[in-house]
Amino acid sequence: MATPSPQISVALFSEDPLSLSGIQTLLRPRPEIDLLHREEQQQAQVAVVVEHTIGDDVLVTLRRIQRSDCSRIVLVAEDVNGIQLAKITECGVTGLVMRSEVTPEHVVNVIETVAHGGGHLPSGLLGDLLGEIGRLQRQRVRPNGFPSIGLTDREIQVLRLCSEGHSTSEIADELKYSERTIKNILHALMERFQFRNRSQAVAYAIRMGLF
Template sequence: MAGSEHPVTPFVDGYPQGTHGQHPGALAEVPRISVAVRSTDPLTLSGLHEQLRPRPEILLCSDSTAERPQVTIVGTDTVDEPALVVLRHIRRTSTSRVLLIVRTIDEQKLVSAAECGVAGVVRRSEVTPEHLVQVIGTVARGEGHLPSDLLGRLLEQVGRLQGQVLGPRGLHFTGLAAREVDVLRLVAEGYDTADIATKLAYSERTIKNVLHSVMTRLQLRNRTHAVAYAMRQGLI
């Protein structure tokens, strides 16, 4: 019977059409991250392009496209001087966040890469399309990514540097010296300049100079702002 026949669903370009004549994917379009790929090795460059080109989340950029990359991938064997030159150039000329794909890397090379603005690192042996796209998304959101073993060793190195090099000189990674931390701690406890000078055995002028130096160097508006900064850094 004619009434029992199933209605025919039209297809366009191989996709069944909905009630509004749209492809199903058009109803939930995936946001795309613009990505540029750089490498001095043609095989690495080709391999990264092959992994990313089919991904709907990624928009590959080239020198001929007007699209500015949100993330720039740099593929290299190791973080040697030529690689650092490339990383420094990207940092100077682009607002793109950098993801480093590297065959081998240690803590020292990682520090050098970080100084050049690298936001994420993936070992070449761990690169799969799914993992690569996931890390690209992480870096594009302003977050960082490191292999877990590298992160652990880097934290150990930072601890040694603070304890053996910076600490004995009265310095901190936060940019505050031990005397500055002491002054801010007393400000946070409600003491005025005269009280702080008495407790720390400094002149009032020295206390004022310490606070002025902290606020100027770190671009803090006032004493309250300086105390809030020290609290966020976990110093007081």
């Protein structure tokens, strides 16, 4: 008798309770999938993130997951354009499922592909991704060959720690600065780029591939 394949441990993430409930209902009966409880999420082989739209808050969530032990990410989303596709790829997404294509078989197949080191994009989106990556590369470099990003090394360090969920005091301790200095760094950065909040600043650094 054939030995059954081991289950793939999966952590689920969504800001929408209905979406979270829906993906749980879809995956729970599947024998290939072991759905983990919230306190076990760090042990997951694959993280499945379900969102309607891809905003800065979603990019921050994806980057946080990418930096955890669970680095393989499948995103289920309503619609994704070329710009968003490049952003989520930078944030570690290797499997993308459009909501219109969601079936138990398809989602499980993408999870299995990602768990074994592969990737999945909906048909027709690869060209969009390659085109956007090329555009971003041209945009990031000035004619003289120097990067056009506009962040100092210290600002990048601060934003990297922000992306990992650290408080201002924790960032100050980590970088050996005063808390006031960290606040001043963030305030100056917000003013210079006209960011509305820290999440927007972090998302900008992510898009520029700075961490």
